[in-house]
Amino acid sequence: MTPAFDVSDLVVTYGGRTAVDGVSLAARPGEIVALLGPNGAGKSTLLKALSTAVPPDSGRIEVFGHDTAVDPVAARRRIGMVFQEQTLDPDLPVERNLWFHARLFGLPRAQARARIDDVLHQFDLADRRADPVEQLSGGLARRLEIARALLHRPGLVILDEPTTGLDPDVRRALWADLRRLRDEERVTVLYATHYLAEAELADQVAIIHNGLLVRGGSPAVLKAELAATALRLSTADDVVAEGELIRAGFDASSTTDGLLVRCAQPERRIAEVVRAVTVPVTEVALREPSLDDVYFATTES
Ligand code: ADP
Numbered sequence: 001m002t003p004a005f006d007v008s009d010l011v012v013t014y015g016g017r018t019a020v021d022g023v024s025l026a027a028r029p030g031e032i033v034a035l036l037g038p039n040g041a042g043k044s045t046l047l048k049a050l051s052t053a054v055p056p057d058s059g060r061i062e063v064f065g066h067d068t069a070v071d072p073v074a075a076r077r078r079i080g081m082v083f084q085e086q087t088l089d090p091d092l093p094v095e096r097n098l099w100f101h102a103r104l105f106g107l108p109r110a111q112a113r114a115r116i117d118d119v120l121h122q123f124d125l126a127d128r129r130a131d132p133v134e135q136l137s138g139g140l141a142r143r144l145e146i147a148r149a150l151l152h153r154p155g156l157v158i159l160d161e162p163t164t165g166l167d168p169d170v171r172r173a174l175w176a177d178l179r180r181l182r183d184e185e186r187v188t189v190l191y192a193t194h195y196l197a198e199a200e201l202a203d204q205v206a207i208i209h210n211g212l213l214v215r216g217g218s219p220a221v222l223k224a225e226l227a228a229t230a231l232r233l234s235t236a237d238d239v240v241a242e243g244e245l246i247r248a249g250f251d252a253s254s255t256t257d258g259l260l261v262r263c264a265q266p267e268r269r270i271a272e273v274v275r276a277v278t279v280p281v282t283e284v285a286l287r288e289p290s291l292d293d294v295y296f297a298t299t300e301s
Helices: 043-050 072-077 094-104 109-122 138-149 168-185 219-225 238-247 270-275 291-299
Strands: 005-014 017-027 032-036 058-063 079-082 156-160 188-193 204-209 212-217 230-235 251-255 258-262 281-287
Touching: 005 043, 017 043, 017 204, 032 043, 032 168, 043 058, 043 156, 043 188, 058 072, 072 079, 079 138, 094 109, 094 138, 109 138, 138 156, 138 168, 156 168, 168 188, 204 219, 204 291, 212 219, 212 291, 219 291, 230 238, 230 270, 238 251, 238 258, 270 281
Parallel strands: 017 212, 032 188, 032 204, 079 156, 156 188
Antiparallel strands: 005 017, 005 058, 204 212, 230 258, 230 281, 251 258
């Protein structure tokens, strides 16, 4: 099966400074892929190279089998792009913004009209079609940008930090939209985020740091790669227990996750930990790693 995108050994530099440093990453049609990493990691640059906005120094990018260096036009036709900054014309009505994009992609008039109607209904924007974009809320404007990106029926939608500045309800609605696209239309969704919670929603996560892909896989596989690194205790008095554990030489701390004792192979230390505490211990559990643990274990080095 032809991958939706296939990036191999991609290097992108800006004036001698390396922003993407030999990244390889591919996705099957219908996958949701998150690029997760701190600001400056190289996520935007990778997305821009994929969408042919920035030329690679070396490496290869294919979009549905089209090499972006050989046939950038064919590659671009398969991509719908939602940029980090808003790129709608605020003075123009919703529908005119869509017409403008349809023309850009050379859609014949009748086809453009039908697609504009489709996406307006699909994204619940039909009753706002005559309103200037500046009258839309931030959330609706984002929906319109996604709707616009889909006009030419791309198989791959690329979104750079799509939920920045949106409130939690609007974010949830946007994620529901993206999952619907994957489930109903088998659109591949690639997005950059620095929110761990948003990476959790992806089928595949690529953790990017200093231009390198430092770890990749499904959220479940990434978590499974990290062995449990802590015990979580419930006691009759966590404050007393924490003091006792610290005095006994354990790395104990009260967290929002409970009283944690961090150590290697925590399953072997249970008896020892319980013995160090004089207050009644009501529960001891291995704390399974979260995506946060994976992320921090990967990027804090
Ligand atoms: P991210 O999207 O993860 O925040 P970027 O891809 O924007 O990361 O940036 C990666 C690196 O490239 C950073 O060091 C950034 O300063 C640099 N960079 C990004 N865009 C440009 C540019 N147009 N010119 C020069 N340097 C850039």
